[in-house]
Amino acid sequence: MSRPEMTAAQLAGVPDALLAARAGDGDTRAFEALARRHGPLMRAYARRLTESFTDADDVVQESLVLIWSGIGELREPAAVKTWMMRITAHCAVDLLRRRRNHSGLEALVEEAGQGPTPEAAAVADAGIAALAAALARLPEEQRRCWTLRQMGGLSYQEIAEILDISTESVRGRLARARTTLTKEMEDWR
Amino acid sequence: MTSRRGGGGCRLTLDDLDDSLLAGSPSLAAHIRRCPECRARLDALRRLGVLGDQLVREEARAAGAGDRSWLEDVLARLSPGSRAGRSVPRAPVRVEVSFLDVPPGRVDS
Numbered sequence: 001m002s003r004p005e006m007t008a009a010q011l012a013g014v015p016d017a018l019l020a021a022r023a024g025d026g027d028t029r030a031f032e033a034l035a036r037r038h039g040p041l042m043r044a045y046a047r048r049l050t051e052s053f054t055d056a057d058d059v060v061q062e063s064l065v066l067i068w069s070g071i072g073e074l075r076e077p078a079a080v081k082t083w084m085m086r087i088t089a090h091c092a093v094d095l096l097r098r099r100r101n102h103s104g105l106e107a108l109v110e111e112a113g114q115g116p117t118p119e120a121a122a123v124a125d126a127g128i129a130a131l132a133a134a135l136a137r138l139p140e141e142q143r144r145c146w147t148l149r150q151m152g153g154l155s156y157q158e159i160a161e162i163l164d165i166s167t168e169s170v171r172g173r174l175a176r177a178r179t180t181l182t183k184e185m186e187d188w189r
Numbered sequence: 190m191t192s193r194r195g196g197g198g199c200r201l202t203l204d205d206l207d208d209s210l211l212a213g214s215p216s217l218a219a220h221i222r223r224c225p226e227c228r229a230r231l232d233a234l235r236r237l238g239v240l241g242d243q244l245v246r247e248e249a250r251a252a253g254a255g256d257r258s259w260l261e262d263v264l265a266r267l268s269p270g271s272r273a274g275r276s277v278p279r280a281p282v283r284v285e286v287s288f289l290d291v292p293p294g295r296v297d298s
Contacts, residue, residue, distance in 0.1 A: 032264055039260045040253025044245065047252065061263045068267060128247055131240045150241040175204040182203070182233040185240060 008033070020077035023068070031071065035064055038081055042088045048147045049092035059095055063088045085152045093144075093162050127185075134184040142177040145170055199226040206231050 011019065011033035019037075022030035042063060046056035066087050074083060135143055148159045156174075160167040205217065206227060221227040253260075 035264060036260060039263070041245070041249040043252040043259070044248035048248065057259055057263065060260075061266055064263060065267060125243065125247070127240055128244045131237075131244050135244075150238070151245050171204055175202060178203045178234065178237065182230070182237050185237055186233065 012037075015078075016080050017078035020071060020074060020080035024072040024074060024077065026072075031068055034067075034080065034084070038084050039064075041081075042084060045085060045088050045147070045151050046092050048151060049089065049144060050095060055095055055099075056092075059088060059092045062095075063091045066091070082153060086154065086158070089148055089152050089154065089162055131181070131185060134181055137184075138177055138180060142173045142180075145173040146177040146181070149174060199224050201227055203230060203234065206234060 008029070011029060014030075014033065016034070016037075019030045019034045023034060039060060042060050043056055046059035046063075047053060050056050050059060063084070067084055070087075071080070074080060076083070135146065138146070144163070145159055148154045148162065154162070156167045156170045159170045163170070201217075201220070201224070206221065221231060
């Protein structure tokens with residue numbers, strides 16, 4: 001028996017788990033509510049990982065296609081946000097990998113090293129701006145690991161799988177990133 | 190060596206203090222309670238984590254603010270026909286849709 005569709009206002013207060021379950025049953029409005037709720041974070045995450053506003057929106061679109069097609073198989077509906085972020089990370093890194101195959105690693109690194117993102121320039125809080133600037137100075141591979149860990153909440157193993165590197169490499173990159181960032185942020189207490 | 194050790198003789202590194210290791214090692218947690226170097230570095234990691242969380246929230250707010258049409262555009266491109274059923278073609282990317290049971294958390298006491 002089909003359930004009645006809920007209004008947008010009703011859906012706004014519905015927990016993730018219920019939205020995911022309903023989306024898994026094919027409820028498009030529930031899926032859209034999830035997309036509206038977590039889309040901005042997915043977009044910010046994709047921007048950090050790709051360092052491109054345009055690429056980030058492509059990543060979000062690609063991710064939402066995959067999320068919609070896979071949400072019926074999700075085993076833990078309550079953790080749908082984490083799952084959405086994980087798919088976003090996969091799509092962002094896949095895009096970077098495709099881009100790298102076309103333009104070469106050097107061009108990618110050069111692009112990544114052009115300074116803080118526009119968001120970093122816009123943030124008002126000095127401590128946050130200082131962290132954004134410190135992140136921009138990190139080597140790209142360290143910054144990416146830190147973003148996957150801090151923003152995506154991924155485990156070392158998951159980061160290793162996404163980036164196709166060893167867990168020891170992930171550990172080393174995160175350790176270097178943390179060492180640099182904690183040192184640079186010592187004044188922000 | 191990839192991580193800064195304490196200057197006073199403690200051999201633990203910053204990554205030793207990471208939450209996943211801490212959560213799985215009561216003896217490590219007990220050491221940290223006794224070791225001022227580790228507590229100082231753990232405090233620094235916590236401050237970094239708090240600032241990182243604030244940065245994430247700020248960037249998510251900025252990403253969703255103002256121009257809401259970007260998401261409408263994205264949703265519109267997931268064509269109504271494809272979204273009506275389960276027939277969405279997969280994008281040409283490799284994505285694991287499996288789910289691990291234990292998402293990592295922040296450094297905690």
